[in-house]
Amino acid sequence: MRVWRGAVYLLGSLATGIATLLALPLLCFPRLARPWAEWHRDRAGWLLGKPLAVRPALPATERGAWADAATPRDLLWLPVHAVTGVVLGLPALLCVGNVVVAAIATPLWWAFALEDRPRLFIDIPVTGWATALTLGPLQILLLAALAYLAFPPIARAHARICLAVLSHSAAEALADRVAVLTRTRADVLDAHGAELRRIERDLHDGTQARLVAIAMRLAVARQALSDDPRDEQFLAGLLRDAHEGTEEAMTELRDVIRTVYPPILADRGLAGALTAVTTRCGVPTRLDVGDLDRVPAAMEAVVYFAVAEALTNVARHSHATAAGVRVSRTADRLSVGITDNGSGGADHRLGTGIAGIRRRVLALDGTVDVDSPAGGPTTITLELPCGW
Structure with missing residues (x-):
């Protein structure tokens, strides 16, 4: 040969x-x-x-x-x-x-x-x-x-x-590497600023507004209790609205916290968190997680959000009937593969969420490869260094 x-x-x-x-x-x-x-x-x-x-x-x-x-x-x-x-x-x-x-x-x-x-x-x-x-x-x-x-x-x-x-010569390779790191760092800073603005907006327009409404209802209830203690029906309605508003505010607050760092990662680890994500996916998804040993928390979060975003795309856009997630580790490299048998044509320029995945992965000096010909299937491969 x-x-x-x-x-x-x-x-x-x-x-x-x-x-x-x-x-x-x-x-x-x-x-x-x-x-x-x-x-x-x-x-x-x-x-x-x-x-x-x-x-x-x-x-x-x-x-x-x-x-x-x-x-x-x-x-x-x-x-x-x-x-x-x-x-x-x-x-x-x-x-x-x-x-x-x-x-x-x-x-x-x-x-x-x-x-x-x-x-x-x-x-x-x-x-x-x-x-x-x-x-x-x-x-x-x-x-x-x-x-x-x-x-x-x-x-x-x-x-x-x-x-x-x-x-490339060694100097040119180093210059290219610095250029890539500079570009990815700028992307990370932009993404971080956008994420902070989103969290601030969610808290200001959602959770904070609900808590203000709860405070107003409780103030009215207190006034009603002091002015006319016999009006129990009116007081019960105010307290019921305040209770429901509190539950809704807590739900929104948990959603905001989950976007910062998913609590399930701390509770169940990466394998357990991915199991939950694949179980919730609207498309039957097979999960294969190898022996990962210890993975840095930042790496776990990136993998979790990337898999969640990719499977969301599969459920919404791909018309797939089956998907798969494979996570493995070789030495100091963490490999993640997300596949589906859908219609293909995934393109980060179309705003399908792949651009966000790419920014998260590049921020940790990783690589993203998308193979999605028209007619499918689609394969997204992530490679992340986890030796630090």
Whole structure:
């Protein structure tokens, strides 16, 4: 398998190296060089078994595209690939071509004209069955051994050259990381401010208003009790309204508290809280929670709210008949997968709650991946670091 992967990679590199050489004047523009370079990065990652993060898109303006930090690397890759693709791919072509000649043309030597009969790689003409049946298989065996030994390391060498040219330097990677953290911190601050405003509004317009009404009813009841103690029916009605208002205010207050930090997490832990969420979901949901060990409280809250929001979306928008939640931990990474068999098409730009999930997860230096093609199914994968 490694030999075939190496052969396909090297032959592809030869073809694209020649194409790069021929189209070099056209490719020397950032908007053409970037997708060409990205495609080669993907090929290199496929060969090395190393999934690569997608680089940021080019700025919208032409000036911004030329000023992008990755543009010089994209342009440098063009001549580098034109040289390395041809130099490293040509031996693979010669090797494969000679194998084909030995395997196909040599047994049919008698069908060729005398001057067109095939020659083996050591320039021995095939003039009889003895040569065809002995030196032909010997050539295939030698070339197969050469391919087995040489193709994988040569292909990996080209792939590493590709990644070395197109990958960020340590300073650029650090700068990108700082930019991401700065952006996510700004998002967190905005989300935190919005959450505080929402809590203040809920308390001011809801709970506080009800408590004021209760206080007024109790004041009237007290006045009625002092002025006319015989009016028991009027007093009972005021006290009943005050009691009902108190219950409603307490319910609203519990709802507000639950949005700050769900009490169920403190009472039952993450597994118990997720069990409650999946049980309440309007769509039958299967829950699979592995051995999580100790998870930081902030991480538990993010997972809880993310799963709750995702399942709410499933029940409201997906038309799904089944859903699943899987939570597992590997070393210092916490993985959460939410799936459903609904109609798909989930997009954070449509205000379906995925944007809120993304902000919460990015705030803890995590990642969110949404796979939701039209027609479904939908899979939301969260990865969170829990080693701190």
